[in-house]
Amino acid sequence: MATTTTKTETFVGKRVRRRExxxxxxxxxTYVEDIQMPGMHYAVILRSPHAAARIRSIKAKQAEAAPGVVCVFTGKDTKGVGVVPCGIAMPDLRVPQHNILATDRVYFVGHPVAVVVARDRYLARDAAELIEVDYDILPAVADPEKALTKGAPAVHPQWPDNIAFTYHQDGGNVDKVFAEADVVVKQRIVSQRLVPMAMETRGVVAEWRGADRQLNLYTSTQIPHLVRTLVAGMLGLEENRTRVIAPEVGGGFGSKLNVYAEEALMGFVSMRIQKPVKWIESRRENFTCTTHGRGHVDYYEIAAKRDGTILGIKLKLIQDVGAYHQLLTPLIPQLSVLMMPGLYNTQNIRADIVGVFTNCVPTDAYRGAGRPEATHGIERMVDILAAELKMDPAQIRLKNFVTKDKFPYATATGLMYDSGDYAAPLKKALDLVGYVKLRQEQADLRKQGKYMGIGISTYGEICAIGPSPATPAGGxxxxxxxxxxxxxxxxxxxxxxxxxxxxxxxxxxxxxxxxxxxxxxxxxxxxxxxxxxxxxxxxxxxxxxxxxxxxxxxxxxxxxxxxxxxxxxxxxxxxxxxxxxxxxxxxxxxxxxxxxxxxxxxxxxxxxxxxxxxxxxxxEPPNFTFPFGAHIVVTDIDSETGQIKVRRYVAVDDCGNILNPLIVDGQVHGGVAQGLGQALWEQAVYDDNGQLITGELTDYALPRAHLMPWIESHHTCTPSPVNPLGVKGVGEAGTIGCSPAVVNSAVDALSPLGVRHIDMPLTPEKIWKLLAKKN
Amino acid sequence: MKISGSYTLPVAPERAYQILQDPAILARAMPGCESLEKIGPDEYRMKMKVLLAALSGEFEGKMRIADQAPPTSFRLIVEGSGRIGFLKGDGLLKLAPAATVRVLSAAPSEPPETIVSYEGDAQVGGTMAAVGQRLIDGTSKMMIKKFFDKLASLATDQRDS
Amino acid sequence: MIAQKFEYTAPKSLDEALHLLSSGAKPLAGGMSLIPMMKLRLAVPEHLVDLRALKDLNYIREAGGQLHIGATASHYEIESSALLRQKCPLLTETAASIGDVQVRNMGTIGGSVAHADPAADYPAALAALEAKFVLKGAKAERTVSAADFFVDAFSTALQPGEILREVIVPIDDARTGTSYKKMVQPASGFAIVGVAARVRQNAGKVSFVRLGITGLSNHAYRATAAEKALEGKPATPNDIQNAAALVTQGVDANSDLHASADYRRHLAVVHAARAIGTAISRIA
CATH class of the missing domain: 3.30.365.10 (Aldehyde oxidase/xanthine dehydrogenase, molybdopterin binding domain)
Known part of the structure; x- marks a missing residue:
């Protein structure tokens, strides 16, 4: 007979192996793809190859008559289904009608146009090629800054300026401190579009049980209950008779924190054919149709005193929205603004966001969601300021940190930092990396014409999201x-x-x-x-x-x-x-x-x-939590090829109490991998016509195991007073801390050439061009 | 994507200009061209089958010639689409007699030559664009070279005949 | 990512394979390029003939003072061959730099060179080794040199109905040093540029040098101008630099998202100098 073991052994704080x-x-x-059901059919979605076009006609007769095909649905058939929801309400937000299948127009490459349902997926795929869509191709715009210029093609004809929303935040007296500052440094900083790239692509199995008026929906999601509420609404079903199951989910990174057209579409199909139906996203679809992350162009200004004291920060943030708002799209850049001051004690900030429609797949949350962009911005700016003032980047940070006696600390952006000792992880990281010695080595290498860089990033983040009043759907x-x-x-x-x-x-x-x-x-x-x-x-x-x-x-x-x-x-x-x-x-x-x-x-x-x-x-949490930390990256740059080699990666993260150090290590490693991906390799590149030209893994450079440096992961521990466990969260820390440390390191290496900033990814060719300029 | 280059044809510019617009010759010179028919003044419909290693794709499209200035230049506008994607190209072809120096130094019996230089923009879309970035430059160069090689041999055949 | 319907045959003999190929089937020899293209429907062969099923194409052996490598020897088999490591380390080093472990386990030398991707690794080494390619048709067999085998991007001397049976490389004496240096394109693992060097020295001077370049242009080639410049020289850093500077001479460099033509040319020069230097340092 089963018995409960009684133990005095404790587990919290120990490196317990993962039970999953x-x-x-x-x-x-069991992932969605592993689910089999009697009578199950397969759906393949025909998608637009064009970034912008009017649909003149869709001829599906041939596809409908193809072997094994049950039916083909187009936007005309799904008009009764509710729109793909945007969960954010804000003044002047322009929300285009986001139908689950295109009706008269397509807005991005990958826009779903029709769905073919067949006995098996091969027959469905074959039949999809028989659908004739007559497109009237229109000019497209894929670059958010170009989209803002006069005369740019309008993504949505009703809004010729392509502005999706604007948002303004002001704290303290920015004009005064900028007028009085000894020094003001400015920089345009890009956080490029990234593809979140979960190992498991999305997928849905929908099973309609007509007699019970019940829909069972298996979907690869991070938010099954919210999907249930929203998809039931889209399909006009009763929420208690809609069952959403997220089976094993092979990664999400924010890209599955959403409600997608395909989730409602499969429900619709199953209800129409009265049979279960499965759709599994291909990697190609994952590239073009699942939300992307980042997509910022930021214009920063920092005002400071000659002694390095930061007085104020200004930011003009251009957010590439894509063609539609997905669930949280307009919220993401607002998280950047909240995090704008980083760990620094300044009460004067001004931010202006402009969200811009482009003929691209929508952006939304991706690991860190707004905070990596903000951290990249402030941490780059602090280094630029240090360079301008000829100060040591560690010293300027220590000088400006919110000191540990000031917690809880109210920021100019309206947050209340819960607890912190920001100098502690930086000092620990400096010790661990051997900072003083490294600076000596750097000076020696410079004499030999060699480029070695030491990059520091001290990050903060907003975690444990979050108090309900601060979130769109309950926190x-x-x-x-x-x-x-x-x-x-x-x-x-x-x-x-x-x-x-x-x-x-x-x-x-x-x-x-x-x-x-x-x-x-x-x-x-x-x-x-x-x-x-x-x-x-x-x-x-x-x-x-x-x-x-x-x-x-x-x-x-x-x-x-x-x-x-x-x-x-x-x-x-x-x-x-x-x-x-x-x-x-x-x-x-x-x-x-x-x-x-x-x-x-x-x-x-x-x-x-x-x-x-x-x-x-x-x-209901009374507040967010605010983890922090310091990452130091030592790089060597090959002066002939421009190749960057990460020699050391020291991460000191403070995520409050640690329940399982093994899992925390894993989170830091994974987070750093994705941060390195952004810093060094990854970029979702759309050409001028809105074609995603890094649309496969042969061109989109994901971090690979053999490209990873050894990560020296350490911690300081400042428990959070927000919850009784004293934990803060660590899922995004690695990503947030990483990219500025890497870029700061490369810029530090090249600083003798007068380099102040390099936009990501730091491809060898970019570095080579900077090196070549000198010669 | 920008495309540019030049090729020397073993005929005089007048003749080069003529063969570059001769549907019968073009149809034979274009790699994989299955048909090319005139559908209007300076406008042609064509069918191509591209076979490139394992890749195979059929394209249907149109070719239009504009801004004619015989025998020195014309504009070529190409549009095609197929199952694996679509392409659009717009380029200017310039024809000039081969370098004077060579002409002067050449024996009087040496046949005339024309340098055809081309410069244009090509857009590729669909699956090809998403997966073929690494290959587009090299393969377009290869196709252009094949085209001119064949054109040169056709031009020579015609001249000899 | 759903391929079109196709037929698949695993033939029992080379003759059967040749027969099938002559009736329009497409050879499959690892599928590291073909299968992804089929999944994207960029390639839609109606019939695949799996050459890896043929045991008599899978060998690495020494005969007649040369090394014979069967077409379906995998990259891993080449990388880990004790015979090749001893007698043709350039090939093991090159094989070890291909893609990743999974690709090296599945991919074959025959499949790779017959596909003739302009950025593949083997062609640089095979050009430097002046390898010979044995092509077998239904009726006859012929041998072509590396210089004649790689014609253009994805184009080789193989005629329809022919298969590559084996690759033959020479055995170098102990006074030869070799090296393969590559700039990796991080997404695909292909070479942005790869340079294979094979150098012999006699009495302090370079007596023999072969340089194979891949990735720079539409097909791998031997940089003969650079070779000539180095031959007879003591191979000082200056000599190496001067020779390396010639590897791009007369070459139409390709350009893509990952590297412009200028950068590719520059990398070819840098990697040529490094490959030569390393090759010389390895001379016993």
Missing amino acids: DPRLITGTA WESATVKIEPSGKITILTGACPHGQGEETTFAQIAADELGVGLDDILVTRGDTAVVQYGIGTFGSRATAVGGTALYYALQDLKAKIKKFGAMLLESDDVTLVGGQVVCDKTGKAKPLREIAGASYRALKLPPNTEPGLIATRFW
Whole structure:
């Protein structure tokens, strides 16, 4: 018989191996693509090859008659389906009608035009080629700055200026400090468009059960409950009869923090054909149709005193929106503005955002979502200021940090930084890297004509998103803990981990609270029919918000366990320890399984107590959390080829308390990989006609394992006062800290040539051109 | 994408100008050309089958000649599309007798030559554009070279006959 | 990413393969380029003949004072061959630099050179080695040199119905040093530019040098002007620099998203100098 192990061993803070890994490593996890159903059909979506065109006609007769084809739907058929939602409300936001299939016009390469449904995917794909679409090709614009110029093609004819929204934020007295400043430095900084590139592309299986008026929707998403609410709305279904399941999700990085046309489209198809239908996104579709990240052109100005004191910051931010707003598109650059002052003590900021429509796939959240762009901007600007003032980049940072006695610290952008000791990780990183010695080495190498650079980035971020008033759809998270009659424990989390490891960390939290072993605990997520409403996994929130909900549910449950234990032990003085309730006086104990059994058998109940052991909590965080850290990158530049080699990568991250150092390492490594990707290799390039010319992995340079440097990952620990776990979140830290450290390092290396800034990615050819200029 | 280059044809500019607009000759010289028919003054419809290593694609399109200034220059506008993508090209072809120095030093019996230089813009779209960036420059050069090689041999054949 | 319907045959003999190829089938020899193109429907062959099924094309052996490499020897087999490591290290070094582990396990030398990607790695080494290519048709067999084999981008001396049976490379004596230097395009792993050098010295002077260049233009070539410039010289850094500067002479450099023509030319010169230098340092 199954028994609950009782243990005094604790797990929080230890390098516990990930409990989700066996199924991932052995290839036995179930992704959307693995789902098979009797009678299932397959959908292939025909997409526009043009960035801008009017659709004169669509002829689908031949495709409909092709072998195995059940039907072909076009925009005419799906007119009754609601639009793809934008979740952001703001004044003057221009929201184009985003139909799930194009009707009279296409706006970007990859725009869905028709869907072919067939017995198998090969027949569907063959038939898609038989559809004749007559396009009247129109001029397109793919560059946000070009889109703002007079006479540029209008992405949406009703808005000839291509402006999607504007946003202004002002704090302190910017004009005054800029007028009084000893020095003002300015720089245009680009954060290029990136493709989030989850290893698992998107995919949907929709199963309509007509007799029950029920739609089951399997989709690769970070937010199953929000998808349920919104897709049910789009299809006019009852939310309680719409079940969304996120099975194993192979990465998201923000690109699956969305509601996509295909999710509603597959629901529509299944309802029409009365059969289950599957659509799996190809890598090519993933490149052209899943949201991209970044896409900023930033114009920065910093005002400072001659001693390096930063007085104020101005930012004009041009956000490449793409052709539509997806769920959070207009919010992302606002996160950049919130994070604009970084770790520095200045109360004077001014930001102007202009969101610009382009004939490209929409941008939206991508690992860090607005904060990497902001950190890249401020950390580059601080280095440029240091160069201007001939100051050491470490010293200028130490001089301007918000000091640790100032917390909680109210920023000019309206945030309340929870806790911090910003000098600590920088000092630790400087020690670890051997900064003083490195500067000497650099001076020696320079004499030999060699280029070595030391780049520092000190970042802050907004995590544990977030208090509900600050988020578009609720910022709380939910958790249910059930102790089954056998004493085994089931956790249902409203978060939706897809690589972050909460099946392990949540088990660690529960094991320690209840005094049981990890094997007694199962963490379940991602099924709206099983799990109470939840928000999902994004913004480094699952542990800090979802883990806290779990923590409080465990407290409720512990109280109830003690009541049952007290009843069974016939004593009021009991303690829950090591998986059993112990009588303080007699030392007699009742193990959890016996208590659980008694609570369900209910022969006798404690006063005012219901049978069973289950507790649910929805936790509303009072604030964000604000992790921070310092990354130092040492690079050597090949003076002949321009190739950059990362010699050292030192990361000192402060994410508050660490529940599992192994998982934190993994998050830092993955985050740094994606930061390096942006800094050195990746770019989504659209040509002047809106063709995505880095549309496959042969041209889009994703970071590969063999390209990764050794990452020396260290920490300082400043617990967050926002939640009882003291955690801050670490999912995005690596990405946010990385790119400015790399670019600062390269610019530092080339500073003897008068180089002040280089835009990403730092391709060898770019560096070679800078080197060649000198000769 | 910018395309530019030059090629020397072993005929005089007048003749070069003529063959560069002769549908029968063009059809034979263009790699993979399956048909080329005149559909209007200076406008042709064509079908091409491109076979390049494993890649194969059929294209249908139009070719238009504009800004005629015989025998020194004309503009060529090409548009084609097929299952694997589409392409548009617009270029200026300039014809000039081969360098004077050579002409002067050449034996009187040496045949005349024409340098055809071309400069233009090409747009590629569809799957080809997304996956073929690495290959577009090299293969377009190769196709142009094949075209002129064939044109030169056709021109010589005609001259000899 | 869904290929069109096609037929697949794994023939039992070379003759059967040749018969199928003569009736229009397309050879499959690893599929590292062909299969992705089929998934994108850039290639739509109706019939594939899998040459990797043929055991008699898969060998690496020494015979008649030369090394014979069967067409379906994988990059990994070449990279890890003890025979080649000892007698033709240039080829093992080149094979080891191809793509990634997965590609090296699946891809074959025959598949790679017959595809003739302008940025493939082998052609540089095979040009420098003055390799011979044995082409077999249904009726006859012929041998062509590397200089004649690589015709243009994706174009080789192979005629329809012919297959590449083997590649033959010479065995260099101990006084020969070789090296392959490559600038990697990080997305694809292909060479932006790759230079293979093969150098012999006699009495302190370069007595023999062969340089093969890939990636710069539409097909790999031997940089003969640079070779001539180095021959008979003591190979001082200056000599090497002067010779390397000639590797791009008369070459129409390609340009793409990853490297302009100017940068490619520059990289060819830099990598030529490095390959020569390393090759010389490796002379026993």
